[in-house]
């Protein structure tokens with residue numbers, strides 16, 4: 001088979017009608033597009049590589065079992081650079097929503113860097129203005145525990161990152177990776193991004209609202225069992241250092257990443273870990289007016 005033929009079978013599309021779709025690349029089970037009424041919600045770099053080797057620069061890469069640099073393997077783990085299996089092809093539910101299920105199990109490659117058995121199931125549900133993510137990690141071993149980080153590396157598409165506000169971080173401690181990992185406490189009611197930003201906020205609440213995403217709308221990020229929130233934008237100098245990211249693209253993206261990062265999850269033999277996230281595009285149907 002040619003590279004093109006392989007690439008052609010690498011993508012799974014959930015189609016809810018009304019030009020509302022979600023596209024998942026089996027390389028990393030990376031969500032590479034989420035359109036609501038034809039409007040793209042996720043940022044993907046124009047220089048992103050789809051060679052089936054590198055992580056895809058944008059969308060929602062799946063970070064596991066390591067967040068950040070790793071002495072045993074690639075930065076942010078192997079899940080985002082491994083081909084996942086499609087367990088259940090997109091299926092319409094009784095209420096019109098569309099669901100698909102992906103999975104990743106240990107294989108020769110993963111065991112060569114991280115010698116544990118595991119099974120991850122990743123269920124995505126596309127609703128009218130929402131995308132739901134349900135993750136299960138199972139440890140099938142009879143006697144070995146393992147620890148891991150996990151994170152959904154969401155790249156939101158935004159018209160101008162300087163105009164975005166992120167709620168829900170006030171009072172949280174954060175590790176500032178732009179300052180040698182020093183620990184600070186957030187004083188602001190809403191966080192804005194006006195420079196190179198790379199922070200791990202710890203013990204964040206279940207909900208963040210991000211303002212001024214596409215079309216000036218708001219995005220609600222709701223998370224369960226993901227205690228940390230990473231906020232990242234490379235800004236000018238760091239953009240230049242990335243070969244798969246355009247020098248002028250940083251104003252159009254904001255990473256708001258829900259994860260288990262600052263303390264790893266310990267998974268005992270025969271047990272399962274579950275976490276989930278909901279992204280919801282909204283005008284302002286809630287009492288919360290920003």
Ligand code: BG6
Nearest residue numbers: 055075076177198199230232257
């Ligand atoms: C963020 C990290 O989550 O991902 C940053 O906090 C990192 O430190 C960024 O630079 C991108 O990582 P990568 O491996 O995709 O270039």
